[in-house]
Every structure is written in C-alpha cells, then in structure tokens.
Amino acid sequence: MNRLVFALAAVIGAGAAVATLTAASREDLVQHGRYVALIGGCNDCHTPGFAASGGQVPESQWLTGDELGWSGEWGTTYAPNLRLRFATMDLASFKQYAHSFKARPPMPYWAVNAMSDADLEALYAFVQALGPAGKEAPAALPPGVRPAGPVVQFPAPPQDPAAH
Template sequence: MHASRGIALFASAVFIAACQPAPTPDVATAPPDAHPVPAAAAPEDIIARGEYLVRIAGCNDCHTAGYAEAGGEVDTARWLTGSPLGYRGPWGTTYATNLRLRIDGMEEAEWLAYTASLRTRPIMPDFILRTMHEEDRVAIFRFVKSLGPAGEPAPAFIPPGVDAPRPYFELVLPDGPPPAAAGAP
C-alpha cells in the first residue's frame, strides 16, 4: 500500500474512533495483569513502561513529525515535539500538541487530572487517555518528562471556514461534524 494512502486510512480510522462516545470503563473488571508495573516499581521501570505505552498507543503517529512516514524509525530526541501537519475538517484545523512542552510545566497530579477529563477536537482519540489506568498515565507522564522540553509549540487551532497552511489532511464527513466535536475546546 502506498505510504500516503496508508496514513490517510489510519487517520480516517482514528478520526472515526475519536468521534464515538467514550465508554465508561469498569476498572474493577480489568484483567489482573493489566498493570505489569506496580506503582512502587523502580523509576527506570516506570519510564520504560511509559516509552512502551507511547509506542503502542500511537502517540508518536501524530505528535512526532515524520514518525509514521519513517516507519517508527525516528530518534527519541525528536519524539512528541508536535507536528506541522494539520487535520482539517468541519471542526476547523487542529494540530498535534508538542507534548514535551505541554507536560514540561505540569506536576504529575495536574497531568492525571488533565488526562482523566481530556476532551479535544478531532482527530485526537482522547478517550484512550481517559480510559487508561492511572499507573499507565503516570508512566507516560514520567517518560515524557524524562525526555525534557524540546521543539516549538504546535500551530494554533484554525476555526472552520478559515484557510489553513499546508500540509494538512482534509477529512470530509458525509453529514458534518459529530455533535460532541462542534463545541470542543
């Protein structure tokens, strides 16, 4: 499959998933091995868990410029520094945040509160973070913190009807934006 077509299909799948209502997880029924790194684990184990989660959750796919195109072969020094690639649709044009700058000024408790209630515009699948166990969100936070601040802030959101500079994916919905996306921050 051509790389740009594969990326477009992936972005479409993420967008469609992001537009679905978030399920309410029942943490009590989580499998017993859902937390392989206990909260009392060594700091390096928690950071390694965070790196693993960032890789498998697809964070780099949007938050690291060129990651998908390079098949994941991007130096970690460039990870999670945002991307100039916009995602344009009926909601306007959004950009993947520079997570290293976003997290840099946060304390762990702030991150946990932020990710527990995160609601964003498409195409960010915010429901993934909201449904993660706290230990996993801590691991991601500590991994990103371990990378240190780098890069520039992401471009600002561009409202609907305003032209966005290239590059961007244009996502067209058959009946307009889902109701939850229309007023998202």
C-alpha cells in the same frame, strides 16, 4: 565501637540499596511509559514524520508536536508538543487533565481518558525523562479558515439517507 561501625555500614549499605532500587524502579517506569507512548499511537501524530517513516524517528525528536494539520468540518487541528505541555504540569495535574480533557478530531481523547493511573504515571515519567524540546505547534483553526501548511483532509461524514 565495632558494633557502631557495623551498624553505620549496614545503614549506609541499605540506603545505597534503596537508592539503586529507586533508580531501577524509575527506569522501569520510564520504559513502561515509552511502551505506552508507542502502543497508544502518541508518536503517530505528535512526532513529525513518525508514521510516514515507519517509526524511524530518533527518540530525541519524539512528541515535539507537528505542523501537519488535520482538517475537517471542525476546522484544522495540530498535534501539540507534549514535551512542552507536560513540562508545565506536575503529575497530579497531568493525571486530572488526562482523565477529563476533550479534544478536537482526530485526537482519540477517550482513549487517554480511559488510561489507568499506572499507565498515566509511566507516560508522564517518560515524557519528563525526554525533557522539554522543540517549539509549540500551530494553534487550531476554526472551520472556514484555510491552513497555511500541509493538511490531512477528512471528508464530510456521509449523509444519512433516512434523513431525506
């Protein structure tokens, strides 16, 4: 009987150790995702006021999209709410999307396309840990449509003198 109790205690103890390890590993993954979001510049556009405040926006408000438009010859783009967008995807769908999506300026989609699976998994875990919050950003506008709110205006590209 003592051997059975000892064996059961060992199994329960091992299970608790695995659960603790899994929780610690999950927290490491989330913290790595936080790091990826910071160094990747995700907050610069997807968090209202982040760049203007030198990053002094509470984490509870991160990645909720913005109503500040980015206008140029392509029209006007708005940074979407990543927390709502990620909430609609499982990890496999997110990774497939991240490796292949194309976006209008100024989104550096090529940088996201090039992220490693490990970085994408961490970013996904971080955004999932933040949870859904906020509202959808305005829809993109085509060229020639004047945005209602504030915008960052990009000038037209310089003319190539050799083309004349």
